Amino acid sequence: MEIKFAISFTRNRNVRPAGGKTAKQPWAVMKSQSISVLWFIWLFVYVTICSARTAADQGPYRIKEFPNVCVTLRIDDMQSRITTYGQSWSKFLQTAERHGAKLTLAVVPHRLIEPQNDDGRLVEQLNGAIARGHCVIMHGYNHICPLCLSSGHEFCCNTSARRLSIKERIEYLKLGITIFEQKLGRRPLFYCGPGSDDEIASPNYDAVTAAGFRFITQGDNHYPYRRREVIEVPCSDEFTWGLTTATYQKALDEAKTRFLNLAKRYPGYFGLCFHDPFIRDGYENGLLAQWLDEFLTFIDTETAGNVWYATNEEAAVYYFNLPSLNYNNTIR
Numbered sequence: 608m609e610i611k612f613a614i615s616f617t618r619n620r621n622v623r624p625a626g627g628k629t630a631k632q633p634w635a636v637m638k639s640q641s642i643s644v645l646w647f648i649w650l651f652v653y654v655t656i657c658s659a660r661t662a663a664d665q666g667p668y669r670i671k672e673f674p675n676v677c678v679t680l681r682i683d684d685m686q687s688r689i690t691t692y693g694q695s696w697s698k699f700l701q702t703a704e705r706h707g708a709k710l711t712l713a714v715v716p717h718r719l720i721e722p723q724n725d726d727g728r729l730v731e732q733l734n735g736a737i738a739r740g741h742c743v744i745m746h747g748y749n750h751i752c753p754l755c756l757s758s759g760h761e762f763c764c765n766t767s768a769r770r771l772s773i774k775e776r777i778e779y780l781k782l783g784i785t786i787f788e789q790k791l792g793r794r795p796l797f798y799c800g801p802g803s804d805d806e807i808a809s810p811n812y813d814a815v816t817a818a819g820f821r822f823i824t825q826g827d828n829h830y831p832y833r834r835r836e837v838i839e840v841p842c843s844d845e846f847t848w849g850l851t852t853a854t855y856q857k858a859l860d861e862a863k864t865r866f867l868n869l870a871k872r873y874p875g876y877f878g879l880c881f882h883d884p885f886i887r888d889g890y891e892n893g894l895l896a897q898w899l900d901e902f903l904t905f906i907d908t909e910t911a912g913n914v915w916y917a918t919n920e921e922a923a924v925y926y927f928n929l930p931s932l933n934y935n936n937t938i939r
Contacts, residue, residue: 675875675910675913675914675915676870676875676876676877676906676910676913676914676915677875677876677877677914677915677917677922677925677926678708678870678876678877678878678879678906678914678915678916678917679711679840679842679876679877679878679879679916679917679918679919679922680703680708680709680710680711680842680879680881680916681710681711681712681713681744681799681824681842681878681879681880681881681919682710682711682712682713682880682881682882682883682886683713683746683799683880683881683882683883684713684715684746684750684882684883684884685712685713685714685715685718685729685733685743685746685883686714686715686718686724686729686883686884687718687882687883687884688718688721688723689884690723691884691889692884692887692888692889692890693887693888693889694728694729694732694887695887695888695889696732696883696886696887696888697888698888698893698896699881699886699887699888699893699895699896699899700736700741701896702896702897702899702900702903703899703903703916704739705900706900706903706904706907706916707916708903708916709740709741709742709916709917709918709921710736710741710742710918711741711742711743711744711797711824711842711918711919711920712733712736712741712742712743712744713743713744713745713746713799713824714733714743714744714745714746714787714791714795715746715747715748715749715750715801716745716746716747716748716749716782716783716784716786716787716790717748717749717750717751717783717786718750719786719787719790719791720786720790730790730791733791734791734792737791737793740918741918742797742918742919742920742921743787743791743793743795744795744796744797744798744799744824744919745780745783745784745787745795745797745798745799745820746799746800746801747761747762747783747799747800747801748761748779748780748782748783749761749779750801750802752764752766753771754766754769754771757802758801758802759802760801760802761779761800761801761802762775762776762779762800762811762814763811773813773814773817776811776814777814777817777818780798780814780815780818780820781818783795784818784819795820796820796821796822796920797820797822797823797824797840797919797920798815798818798820798822798823798824799823799824799825800815800823800825812835812837815837816836816837820837821836821837821838822837822838822839822840822919822920822923823837823838823839823840824839824840824841824842824878824919825839825841828841828843829841829843829869829876829878830876831876831922831923831926831927833927838923838927840878840919840922840923840926841878842878842879842880842919843878843880844862844865844869844877844878844879844880845879845880845881845882846858846859846861846862846865846879847881847882847885847895847898848882848885849885850885850891850894850895850898851891851894852891852894855894855898858898859898859901859902862879862902863902863905865877866905866906866909867909870910876922876926881895881899903916
């Protein structure tokens with residue numbers, strides 16, 4: 608079967624119907640035909656452009672189909688200035704390791720040189736975790752806004768509606784990198800903005816990339832993707848802030864539902880966030896370690912054990928086919 612399209616922009620084109628008489632095709636019909644074809648062409652061009660942009664932004668994936676799921680567990684605010692619950696978080700760490708899970712520890716550099724950590728115990732804990740396969744990333748510089756002294760942000764002040772300049776931000780970030788290198792003997796590869804700071808938006812994005820970071824973990828997406836110069840491995844969900852026995856089951860049910868909704872979607876990824884000091888042994892008698900055990904047991908069961916608990920670094924390497932990463936902020 609052969610289909611032919613004839614498009615005309617002439618108002619009075621003559622056509623000869625079956626009866627042999629010459630008739631004029633109404634202009635409205637020809638106009639409708641022209642618009643339909645032009646709309647089809649526009650749609651084709653639009654889809655092509657969007658596909659190209661998607662490929663450029665997100666990069667090449669090697670998909671893990673459900674139930675093969677990649678799960679990342681990020682712990683923010685390492686380590687909180689709250690000393691009420693002691694310094695140990697060994698129960699949480701050991702619980703994760705029993706399930707074969709690796710943690711991404713988002714460390715606030717300035718905390719490493721503060722009085723509550725003068726004894727070097729936190730540095731020892733972090734280096735011990737690194738030696739067992741967990742990873743550390745940089746979480747701001749001080750987690751305190753220099754403009755209003757709030758701990759809810761650092762470089763983007765919501766209270767005063769002011770913003771630090773890119774130069775000021777870069778200076779703080781470089782100070783944080785220096786502390787990392789001095790205390791932990793390594794340069795951080797990933798950056799995680801404190802509180803409401805948004806490292807995807809300019810000028811934070813410009814400062815983060817100028818400081819040398821090419822990997823971030825931000826919460827505006829639900830799967831790893833590439834945006835301009837950086838790769839993002841997000842942890843967009845948190846259910847256990849201020850966890851108590853009263854909120855335990857509700858938080859667990861919400862996390863289970865969220866996991867099932869997201870992990871079955873392309874590309875089979877789930878990023879979960881926790882916060883210190885709630886992970887500590889002394890907080891609610893290690894309640895969060897118990898919660899983690901129950902939640903990871905649920906994941907193990909739902910995926911029939913076909914789950915990969917990765918650090919943010921490992922996920923970046925896997926999803927974007929990168930060589931291994933080292934701590935000189937370069938790719939081998």
